[in-house]
Amino acid sequence: MKASKPRDKPHAEKRSLWIVDLGRRAYEKTWDLQKRIARARQEDRIPDVLLFVEHDSVFTMGRRGRSENLLLSRDALQARGMACIETERGGDVTYHGPGQLVGYPIVRVPGGGKNVQALVKGFEEVLLQTLARFGVVGRRDSKNPGVWVREAKIGSIGLAVRQGVSFHGFSLNADMDLTPFSWIHTCGHRDLSITSLRDQLGEGVSVHGLKGLVASVFVEALQYRTCVPGEGRSREVRALGLPSLEERYRHDREGSSGWLEPGMSPQAENLKETLADQPR
Secondary structure, eight states: OOOOOOOOOOOOOOEEEEEEEEEEEOHHHHHHHHHHHHHHHHTTSSOEEEEEEEEOSEEEEOTTOOGGGBOSOHHHHHHTTOOEEEOSSSSSEEEEOTTEEEEEEEEEOHHHHTOHHHHHHHHHHHHHHHHHHTTOOOEEETTEEEEEETTEEEEEEEEEEETTEEEEEEEEEOSOOOGGGGGBOGGGOTTOEEOOHHHHHSSOOOHHHHHHHHHHHHHHHTTEEEOOOOGGGHHHHHHHTOOOTTOBOOTTOTTOOEEOOOSOOHHHHHHHHHHHTSOO
16 A cells, blocks of 8 residues: 655645835834834734834934934934934944835734744744845844844844734835934944945835835745725725825835835836846
């Protein structure tokens, strides 16, 4: 009698994910939105959510932040139209500004809310795979979360976890003025070099152009399936402060908000193809 072949193990069911593009928005307004969504996720009223945003210039300080790592006085920052906001995320001080893609995954933490390290590694993998799509070789640092290109940091990660749900998230320097990073000890490290996709490619990639690509990598790498709320949930969507269900993402509406469908934008696709033909 022939031995029966072992059955393939069924694949784990993919989790649902809402992906929302907030366009360009002030940090504090987005922070409030994150906390509302996190509460709804804790109560299992909504699935995991990924927010994309581009912030106005701002410094943020994490739980481990030390005032000496901010090299300008608060008055000097105010004179530049900027602030330093203390938050509950992990890490020290960092900078967000125009030309940087920020992703806020508001998601259940693996391992019953305890395996934060697996979540950090997953977000790092998203950033590494995104860089690889442009032929840029990134790397991890075993002692510090984030992603580097050689000795320069290009992507940061800082999270907060409440009742098994993570919020805050990751950033990727696309095409931005890096000067404000010289006004801080970024992530608490002296003399930390910072780089961007523009520095690495010699050509800019807009935040708008990156969103669809990063969404695709996020969904593939972390095993999600995207969805949008049903029409019957429009009241809940409005109460959370999310864009209306009638809004949909369009590549020709830079700076707009809406529900994002994963996929590489024409701009990012064209740049990727151009770079593939160039010696590196």
